[in-house]
Amino acid sequence: MPANRQILLDNRPQGEATANNFKLVTTDTPALADGQVLVKHHYLSLDPYMRGRMNDSKSYAASQPLGEVMIGGTVGEVVESKHPKYQAGDQVVGMGGWQEYSVVDANQPGALRKVDTTHVPLSYYLGAVGMPGVTAWYGLVRIIEPKEGETVVISAATGAVGSAFAALAKARGCRVVGIAGGPDKCKYAVEELGYDACIDYRQHKDMYSLAKALKEVAPKGIDGYFENVGGMILDAVLLRINAFGRIAVCGMIAGYDGQPLPLANPALILINRLKVQGFIVSEHMEDWPQALTELGTLVAQGKLRPRETISQGIESAPEAFLGLLKGKNFGKQLVKLI
Structure with a gap:
């Protein structure tokens, strides 16, 4: 059986996460028991939710245990199987x-x-065509429930979730506005992902400046908002959202290091009779087949062409992950393991 290099969570972050929170070890792969499959990973997914799991705090999922392999999605190839449904060579997620x-x-x-x-x-x-795509699908289709001609906005617009969101929303006849960090990402959002407009939040020092920019690109107001960030961006959107607007809350990456995220004008939720709903996509497995079918079709048709940022080797995962949290990635962040 092959030697297996693994990255463990060695200690919990005190504030900002660092590479020292992780530990690289090499272990022997155990022999298979009946019903088990050995998978050689080709790619490892890095996602913002992992930062929350590193904390020892109450959340929607159990904390990542210390001394164990970090959680994460993988795709790869079956190299040995003691299960009748799987054979060597099968590609699996x-x-x-x-x-x-x-x-x-x-x-x-x-x-x-x-x-x-x-x-x-x-x-x-x-x-x-995986968890991030289904996340975009669920937030848009089940919570925002857009009608043709409505304006929808998403933060972290060029990441894995945002890339899928743009294609899904355009397919429903919406005006789609992104919020991203940096002129290169905004250019990519409009020219490659199909956004109608994209705002560089780094050009705005406060929520009023950002809200003014939103008014320019969404003159009819905002009907639906997909939240990945929180903080000033959410405050700005609330200043521009229409009555009976819908907000799907997927992430609050601005607060992942433990600092509070106060809301400047919570009364706007009442004044505009907003629907604000958080969700965890793994709790809605019944929707995955429908979502994956639509996402796969959009890819096959060339309507969804997401960019990927790929680091090489398991040892590169911690630094790539820390870069993801600071927005250094372009599109989906992966680690290539072969």
Whole structure:
């Protein structure tokens, strides 16, 4: 059985996460028991939610245990199987974590899923046609429920979720506005992802300046907002949202280091009779097949062409992850393991 390099959570961050919170180890891969499958990972997904799991605090999911392999989505190839449903060579997606190999109990529902790479590249199953894509689909379709002609806005517009959101919202006849950090990302959002407009939040020192920019690109106001960031951006959107607007709350990355995120004008939720709903996409598995079918079709049609930022080797994962938290990635952040 092959040696397996793994990255463990060694200690919890005190404020901002650092590379010293992680530890690289090499272990022996155990022999397979009946019903198990050995997967060699080709790509590892890095996602903002992982930062929250590093904290030892009450949240929607259990904290990442110390001394164990960091949680994370993976795609790869079955190299050995003791389960009748899987054969060597099958390409699969799962939650193998920050390691080069995983031993998976294939009898556990949802632990492993075969994927077809005929029209969809393997890495896309960690982004556009994976958890981030389904996240965009659920927030848009089930919470924002857009009507044709409405204006929808998303923060972190060029990341894995934002890339899918743009394609899904344009397919529903919406005006789609992104908020991203830096002129290059905004250019990419409009020219490649299909956004009608994109605002560089780094050009705005406060919520009033950002709200003024939103008024220029969304003169009819905002009907739906997909929240990934929080803080000043949410405050600015609330100043421009229409009555009966809908807000899907997916992430609050501005507060992942533990600082509070006060809301400047909470009364606007009442004044505008807003629907504000947080969600965790893994709690809505019944919607995944429909969402994945639409996302795969958009990729096959060339209407969803997400960019990927890829770091090489398991040892690169901590620094790539810290860069993701600071917005250094362009599109979906992956680690290539082969």
